[in-house]
Amino acid sequence: MSLFTSPPVKRAMRLVVTALDRRIKRIAGVENAELTRRLEQAQRQLDKATVNNYAVELLLGRSGRGSHRTPTRTQVGGLAGEVREATGVDAAERHVHLAYRTLVVLEALGSGRVAGGTMNVLGKLSAIPLLKPPNGDVLEIGTLHGLFAAGLVRQLVSAGYAPHLTIVDPLAEVQLQPGHVLGADPSGTPISENVVRANLGLSGLPEARIRLRRGFSDDSEVRAAVSDREYGVVVIDGDHSEEGVRKDLEWAETLVASGGVVVLDDYTDASWPGVEAALEKHLEGSTRFTLVGRVATSGFLRAD
Numbered sequence: 001m002s003l004f005t006s007p008p009v010k011r012a013m014r015l016v017v018t019a020l021d022r023r024i025k026r027i028a029g030v031e032n033a034e035l036t037r038r039l040e041q042a043q044r045q046l047d048k049a050t051v052n053n054y055a056v057e058l059l060l061g062r063s064g065r066g067s068h069r070t071p072t073r074t075q076v077g078g079l080a081g082e083v084r085e086a087t088g089v090d091a092a093e094r095h096v097h098l099a100y101r102t103l104v105v106l107e108a109l110g111s112g113r114v115a116g117g118t119m120n121v122l123g124k125l126s127a128i129p130l131l132k133p134p135n136g137d138v139l140e141i142g143t144l145h146g147l148f149a150a151g152l153v154r155q156l157v158s159a160g161y162a163p164h165l166t167i168v169d170p171l172a173e174v175q176l177q178p179g180h181v182l183g184a185d186p187s188g189t190p191i192s193e194n195v196v197r198a199n200l201g202l203s204g205l206p207e208a209r210i211r212l213r214r215g216f217s218d219d220s221e222v223r224a225a226v227s228d229r230e231y232g233v234v235v236i237d238g239d240h241s242e243e244g245v246r247k248d249l250e251w252a253e254t255l256v257a258s259g260g261v262v263v264l265d266d267y268t269d270a271s272w273p274g275v276e277a278a279l280e281k282h283l284e285g286s287t288r289f290t291l292v293g294r295v296a297t298s299g300f301l302r303a304d
């Protein structure tokens with residue numbers, strides 16, 4: 001009989017093994033509890049971060065407007081460079097930041113949306129006042145829900161202007177674009193006088209300084225009704241076809257004050273090639289306009 005098979009040694013070994021087994025289980029249990037605690041803590045932190053991101057996504061995400069409002073630092077810095085170049089204003093970046101707040105606040109409070117990508121909207125909101133138009137009379141051709149116009153008015157007020165706003169838009173329930181069938185708006189909000197007026201109310205502009213003319217910009221009655229002044233700013237953002245833009249540019253020649261600013265929205269936007277084509281041809285002819293810059297996909301013209 002070997003030493004390890006003798007009953008007293010076997011008993012003693014069983015006792016040792018049982019004691020070791022208990023000890024291992026205790027240590028493993030402690031470590032397991034620690035691991036579980038850390039895992040639960042990480043899960044709580046992840047939940048918190050996810051909730052925060054989700055809330056930011058709800059506030060600034062694409063849903064309900066088609067474009068997100070979460071630009072990167074690099075994008076904003078690049079845009080500020082374009083605004084600086086177009087306007088000659090060194091502090092352009094600060095103005096882009098202020099424009100961003102205007103955009104976010106208006107879309108949060110307003111009905112519908114501002115059309116277009118964030119960079120293009122910020123470019124227009126910041127560059128127009130920095131180009132120092134000669135007066136605060138603004139004509140917007142094509143308004144959708146009127147929220148961009150409300151933002152532009154706020155930007156001009158912040159720059160010391162007392163704006164008077166004229167808008168021309170057919171106010172058809174959905175956006176009209178010749179040659180395109182545009183479906184329901186991503187916001188689900190119809191285009192209507194009620195919506196546009198409610199949104200313009202957010203600009204803080206008194207009703208007496210707002211003129212909303214329903215119709216198409218090439219309609220002679222519409223033109224006659226709003227051609228009573230020399231505008232400091234004309235925003236062309238209605239019919240995006242080459243023919244439509246050509247007519248609006250020709251009309252703008254007769255409307256803009258000396259030194260006035262004409263903004264051609266979606267110029268260089270690949271989705272709307274007619275806009276760039278119309279401007280190129282227009283600038284080849286006899287014109288008061290000089291292209292002073294491009295910011296994102298908007299062209300900025302100055303009238304003699």
Ligand SMILES: C[S@@+](CC[C@H](N)C(=O)[O-])C[C@H]1O[C@@H](n2cnc3c(N)ncnc32)[C@H](O)[C@@H]1O
Binds near residue numbers: 146168170172191
């Ligand atoms: C791109 S949306 C305007 C977006 C708005 N300016 C903004 O920044 O949020 C174009 C608008 O112009 C309107 N429109 C189309 N053809 C027009 C025309 N000939 N004259 C005036 N508005 C027109 C459309 O129905 C639509 O409401």
